[in-house]
Amino acid sequence: MNAPASSVIAGTVQLLTGASVCWVGCHPEPRQRVYFGNHTSHVDSLLVWSALPPAIRILTRPVGAGDYWGGPNPARRLLTRFFGAVLIATMVFFPHGVVPTLGGWWKRRQR
Numbered sequence: 001m002n003a004p005a006s007s008v009i010a011g012t013v014q015l016l017t018g019a020s021v022c023w024v025g026c027h028p029e030p031r032q033r034v035y036f037g038n039h040t041s042h043v044d045s046l047l048v049w050s051a052l053p054p055a056i057r058i059l060t061r062p063v064g065a066g067d068y069w070g071g072p073n074p075a076r077r078l079l080t081r082f083f084g085a086v087l088i089a090t091m092v093f094f095p096h097g098v099v100p101t102l103g104g105w106w107k108r109r110q111r
Contacts, residue, residue: 006057010050017043021051028056035060049083065090 013019035052037044045062052060062079066087069076079085 003054003058007054009046010052010054010057013043013046013050017047019047019051028053030056030059061086063088 035048037048045064049057049060049062062083062085064079064085064087066089068090069079069085069087076087080087
């Protein structure tokens with residue numbers, strides 16, 4: 001994403017949400033880091049991304065679950081083409097030994 005588009009989107013998100021930033025214990029630097037939100041909504045990623053300074057915002061790529069965002073839909077195209085998102089495969093194992101799937105419950109093999 002280019003700098004002007006990044007600034008417009010970040011400014012709009014901050015204006016609509018009233019979000020502000022307070023960097024405690026570190027300052028934004030152009031080095032490898034992981035930023036994360038608590039994922040109570042899809043706005044979390046936008047809020048974290050919009051809080052970054054423009055020079056770092058351009059270098060930052062969101063990561064999303066490929067199984068959730070993987071279908072051929074406008075949101076996926078926006079995420080991958082506009083924001084440069086990386087979609088990853090996910091697999092969740094639950095402590096009780098079963099995993100919910102679209103077709104029902106799948107029993108985990110016991111070793």
